[in-house]
Amino acid sequence: MSKFAERINSMENSAAVVKRLFGAMNDPEIISFGGGAPAREALPVDIIREITNDIMRTEKRGFEALQYGPVVGIKDLRDVVVNDLLAPKGVSAKSDNIVITSGGMEAINMLCQLYINPGDIILVESPSFVHSIEVFEMFQARCIPVNMDDNGMDTDDLEAKIIQYNPKMVYVIPTFQNPTGITLSLxxxxxxxxxxxxxDVIILEDDPYRDIRYSGSDLLPIKSYDKTGHTILANSFSKIFSAGSRLGYILANDEVSNKLFDVKTATNSHTSMLPQILCAEFFKRGYYPAHHKMICDLYRERRDVMMECIDKYFPKGTKRTTPDGGLFMWVELPGGINTTELLIEATTNPEVKVAYVAGEGFYVERGGKGSNCMRISFGGVSPDKIRVxxxxxxxxxxxxLK
Ligand SMILES: Cc1ncc(COP(=O)(O)O)c(C=O)c1O
Structure with a gap:
């Protein structure tokens, strides 16, 4: 008999949505606007081959790569975060306040380990990233939705809900949000x-898309306005370097990063050494600026084609967002079409064979909210396939509609 922990039941709904999200990605015949994976063309395979050869053969760092390493991550990579990623965004940080994680998801997981007791309230955007909701629910938190509009999370509603619910944490994806592509105003x-x-509420700022801006002007992270250490920044290398390397990081104040040392030790001792070294070398050898320009150009073109095609092929009355960066667009269909039901036909009808993520799963309030919406991911699909x-x-x- 299975004797699963209670937490597994609390995440049942969100886990099912996440499973469906990854399911359609595995059928090679399907044109998938579903997952949020970076484009194949955005993965620096040739450069990494060269760096791997170098560090294994010439520089003899192979032993370092295959040995246990520092709990909080290698210094080289923490310096990259501080100097190449945070300083240009107006965030001054010490590398001692950076913890390297195994992807952005582990950052969220570790912060829940540190803060969340069963029954704690977490305020989330409505809609929000279902994978994070899954983690929150695994820790038996109760997620309460906060309204969003074209400028991101509605701060009047947020304040009202902070007063009403006394939450432990606010979870916000400020830039090119997943799933909507919307950016939080300055x-x-x-x-x-x-x-x-x-x-006295923790603000968990999850910002994995911020560096993929291809139009409009940059906005500083919430963290850059934090004077008391209540904002904790979680980020990821998945969209700007490599998703499979599973690299991310947390920036927090001294007290919190000290505690994260213990959390990380008790979780998996440290993030894998080889990807950390490869990623640090990628930045230190100066490959990032050209790579960054290449991926922004690539995603801009795909966004433009996607917007043009939705406007051309989708029915009158369809609404869509205009993201200035990132990989996602949010589409609202007219005429009461249920996108969850439509998805079954879209993926199985041999004349269609197209996947997207149905809107409902991104709303913690459930009850049919978002049932006429879809998240369209354009980043991983070539312009020709976007058109088809x-x-x-x-x-x-x-x-x-007929
Ligand atoms: C909003 C958001 N946060 C976190 C992550 C996790 O990223 P990672 O692949 O680094 O775990 C993602 C990935 O899609 C995301 O969209």
Whole structure:
């Protein structure tokens, strides 16, 4: 008999959504606007081959790569985070305050280990990233939705809900949000940092898309407005370097990063050494600026093609976001079409064979919210396939309206 822990039941719903999300990615015949994986073309395979050869043969760092390493990550990579990723974004940090994690998801997991007791309240955007909700629910937190509009999380609603629920944490994806592609305005960034300090609430700023901006002007992270250490920044190398390397990081104040040392030790001792060394060398050898420009150009083109095609092939009355970066667009269909039901036909009808993620799963309030919405991921799909996929999907949607 299975004697699973209670926490496994509490994450049942969100776990099912996440499973569906990854399911469609495995059918090679499907044009998938589903997952959030980076484009194949955005993975620096040739450069990494060269660096791997160098460090294993010439520099004899092979032993370092295959041995146990520092709990909080190698110094080289923490310096890269501080100098190459945070300083240009107006965040001054010491490398001692950086903890390297195994992907952004582990950062979220570790912060829950540190802060979340069963029954704690976490305020999340409505809609929010279902994978993080899954983690929160695994820790038996109760997720309460906060309204969003075109400028991101509504800070009036946030303050009202902080007062009403006394939450432990606020979870916010400020830049090119997953799933909507929406960016939190400057005013609201400042306000959220202030609210964290005023009400003594942890602000978990999850910002894995911020470096993929291809239009509009840059906004500083919430963390840069934090004066009291209530904001903790979690980030990932998945979208700017390599998703399979499983690298991410946390920036927190002295007290919190000291505690994260214990959390990381008790979790997996440290993040794998080989990917850390390869990633640090990638930056230190100066490959990042050209690579960064290449991926931004690539995703900009795909976003433009996706917007053009949705406007052309989807029915009148369709609404979509215009992301200035990242990999996602949020689409709202007219005519009461249920995107969860439509997805079954979209993926199985041989004339269509297109996947997306149905909107409902991103809302913790459930009850049908977002049932006419879909998250469209354009990053991993070539412009030609975007054209074919949206035309087929558009035809299917139009046929339902007739
Ligand atoms: C909002 C958000 N946070 C965190 C992550 C996790 O990233 P990683 O692949 O580094 O675990 C993702 C990945 O898609 C994401 O969209």
């Amino acid at each position: 005013e609201r960034r400042k306000k959220i940092a202030e609210l964290g300090s005023k009400y 996929g949206t035309e087929r999907l558009g035809k299917l949607i139009n046929s339902k």
